[in-house]
Structures are given as structure tokens and as C-alpha cells.
Amino acid sequence: MIIFKLRNVGLALAMVLTLGFLAACGGDSGGDGDATQNWRFVTEEVEGQVQYVYAQEFADRMYEKTDGEVQIDVYEFGGLGEETDQVDQLMQGTVEMAVMSPGFTGDMVSEGQLFALHFLFPDDVATTQEILTNSEALNTDLRERYEEHNISPLAYWTEGAMQWTSNDEPLTSPEDFENFQMRIQMSPLIRESYEAYGADPQDMSWGELYTALDRGTVDGQENPIFFIGDASFHEVQDYMTMSNHNNYVAMTTVNTEWYNELDDDIRALVDETTEEMQDWIFDEQERQNEEFITIIEEDTDNPTEIVELTEEERQVFRDIATDVREFYRSEVSELGGEILDKLEEEIAEHE
Numbered sequence: 001m002i003i004f005k006l007r008n009v010g011l012a013l014a015m016v017l018t019l020g021f022l023a024a025c026g027g028d029s030g031g032d033g034d035a036t037q038n039w040r041f042v043t044e045e046v047e048g049q050v051q052y053v054y055a056q057e058f059a060d061r062m063y064e065k066t067d068g069e070v071q072i073d074v075y076e077f078g079g080l081g082e083e084t085d086q087v088d089q090l091m092q093g094t095v096e097m098a099v100m101s102p103g104f105t106g107d108m109v110s111e112g113q114l115f116a117l118h119f120l121f122p123d124d125v126a127t128t129q130e131i132l133t134n135s136e137a138l139n140t141d142l143r144e145r146y147e148e149h150n151i152s153p154l155a156y157w158t159e160g161a162m163q164w165t166s167n168d169e170p171l172t173s174p175e176d177f178e179n180f181q182m183r184i185q186m187s188p189l190i191r192e193s194y195e196a197y198g199a200d201p202q203d204m205s206w207g208e209l210y211t212a213l214d215r216g217t218v219d220g221q222e223n224p225i226f227f228i229g230d231a232s233f234h235e236v237q238d239y240m241t242m243s244n245h246n247n248y249v250a251m252t253t254v255n256t257e258w259y260n261e262l263d264d265d266i267r268a269l270v271d272e273t274t275e276e277m278q279d280w281i282f283d284e285q286e287r288q289n290e291e292f293i294t295i296i297e298e299d300t301d302n303p304t305e306i307v308e309l310t311e312e313e314r315q316v317f318r319d320i321a322t323d324v325r326e327f328y329r330s331e332v333s334e335l336g337g338e339i340l341d342k343l344e345e346e347i348a349e350h351e
């Protein structure tokens with residue numbers, strides 16, 4: 001088990017500063033005399049990748065703002081298990097914070113599956129980030145649905161537009177998806193989205209994906225460019241189709257009970273930091289996605305042909321994907337698509 005702990009250096013200093021901080025902010029130490037707060041923040045990615053650096057930056061900011069009172073240990077993917085284990089850990093409160101992909105909560109929070117809908121958000125990633133940050137449908141209505149499961153999404157943010165990878169031929173039309181073994185996250189609506197194109201989706205953790213692509217257990221997958229490059233999926237795939245069919249959305253989540261019981265001043269700092277991080281992580285994902293397109297292009301040992309979909313080709317997929325929204329409304333949503341309706345109105349205001 002690999003656990004990355006941050007800022008062990010300085011812990012002693014933090015302990016000394018703790019009493020002073022608590023006096024200043026009026027907080028308490030739970031009456032146990034141990035004033036330092038140690039939180040666990042688990043991510044689905046490894047060191048250097050977008051989710052991990054998000055958690056690291058978050059931890060640094062909280063440490064500074066509280067003069068060392070709050071120390072957050074950041075765990076990379078695999079440190080505490082796979083993605084679905086991490087969802088359980090957050091719900092149970094074994095970890096306090098998590099960066100979570102809605103795709104791994106699909107069986108539990110049906111409404112959260114709306115992020116699986118292709119061509120829902122604008123093509124412009126910055127506009128998508130603005131919607132994710134300000135949407136009432138997501139930040140109030142969807143949050144309430146997650147809170148029924150003891151998960152509070154404090155923010156939603158993009159890790160970039162997703163692209164498809166494949167072998168043999170690029171994915172440019174629904175015909176190319178006929179019987180295509182598409183790796184997906186565990187969400188019934190992601191499955192439906194790819195079945196609508198004619199594919200044969202298979203869910204698995206990304207930890208198994210490189211080997212599965214290499215052995216041909218699955219034929220292809222979707223992810224933002226930085227992740228395709230950093231996880232080396234391009235090494236075992238011949239084509240990357242620039243489909244921009246969806247954004248990879250991540251959520252900054254906390255255990256609801258734990259969060260509600262936080263000292264007011266500390267909770268305000270968590271909220272303030274979450275808000276500040278929206279612009280920071282947008283720039284970071286952009287930087288990493290730009291960096292990795294060059295890395296993939298220049299990797300002559302593992303050549304990847306990059307294919308841009310035309311607007312006409314995208315329109316064929318968009319038409320099919322639009323029908324999947326009706327499936328979400330009638331078969332997936334427990335609210336008849338109420339949250340999706342509101343989100344669509346908010347998106348329309350931006351277009």
C-alpha cells in the first residue's frame with residue numbers, strides 16, 4: 001500500500017501553533033485535547049495528475065490558512081483501493097475528502113449520471129467550467145441528492161474534453177462502434193450512451209485498463225488527453241479521435257456529517273478554498289492537456305494518429321446522444337429529469 005503524506009516536516013511546529021489558532025478562531029479540539037486536525041483526502045489519480053495536484057494544492061492552502069492546524073494527507077489512486085472503494089470510504093467517513101468522478105457513483109445516485117450525457121455541455125471548456133461552478137441545478141439540487149448518501153459535492157470542475165482512442169481504425173462514425181469493446185466507468189448511463197452508438201461497453205477500473213487495451217480485452221476507451229498520455233494508453237492504441245464528445249467532470253466531495261460538524265471557521269475556510277481552486281484547477285488541467293498532446297504527437301516510438309472529427313461527423317453522434325437524454329429522463333432519473341431540465345436551461349443561457 002502506497003501512502004503519500006504531506007508536510008510531515010513542520011508537524012511539530014503545527015502542534016505548537018494549534019492552541020494559538022484555536023483561540024483565534026474560536027474552534028474546539030473535540031474536547032480530547034488533541035488540537036491538530038488530520039484529514040484524509042483521497043483521489044482517483046496518481047502523483048502529478050490533475051486530481052492529485054488539486055488535492056495537494058488544497059492541502060497546502062488549508063495548512064497555510066490555519067497556521068498548521070489542519071493537516072491533510074493526500075492519497076493517490078491505489079493508496080486506499082480502487083475508485084468504488086474510495087466512494088465507500090467517503091460515505092463511511094473513513095476518509096474526510098475525495099475527488100470523485102460521478103461515473104463511479106452511477107449505481108447509487110442516479111441523477112448524477114447526467115454527466116455521462118454526450119454533447120450536453122458547450123464545446124468551449126472554459127464556458128463549461130463556468131457552468132459547473134455556478135449552476136444551481138448542480139450545486140444545490142444535485143448536491144442534495146448526493147447528500148442523501150452522506151456525500152457533499154462542494155464543487156464540480158472539468159479535467160478537460162474527452163477523446164476516444166482505438167486500434168485498427170479511428171472512431172469517426174457509429175459504424176466504427178459496431179461491436180466495439182468500449183471500456184467505461186461503472187455507470188448505467190455511460191453504458192447506454194455507448195450502446196446507442198452500437199458498442200459493447202465493459203466497465204472496469206482504470207487501474208486495469210492499460211493491460212486490457214494491450215491484450216485486446218477491450219478495444220478502446222475515452223479520457224481527457226493528459227490522462228491518455230500520462231497513463232500511457234496511447235502506447236497500446238493506434239488512433240486518438242478528437243471527438244470532444246463530453247467533458248471529464250470531477251467533484252470535490254466531503255463526508256456530509258463530518259463537514260456539518262466542522263467548526264464554523266474551519267468550514268468557511270474549506271468553502272473559501274474550494275471556491276479559489278476553481279480557477280487554479282482550470283489552468284492546471286489546460287496546462288496538462290496541452291503538454292500531453294505534444295508528448296503524444298512526439299512519441300515516435302509509439303506513434304498515435306490523431307484524427308479530428310468534422311462538424312458533420314460530430315452531428316451524427318450528437319443526434320444519437322440527444323435521444324439518450326430521453327432515456328435518462330424516463331429510465332434513469334428518479335425526478336423525471338427535473339435537474340437535467342434546469343441544467344439545460346442554464347446551459348442555454350450561456351450559448
Ligand code: 6CS
Pocket residue numbers: 044045083101159185205206222223224227248
Ligand atoms: O478513466 C478513468 O476512470 C480515470 N480517468 C480520469 C481522468 N481520472 C480518474 C479516473 O478514474
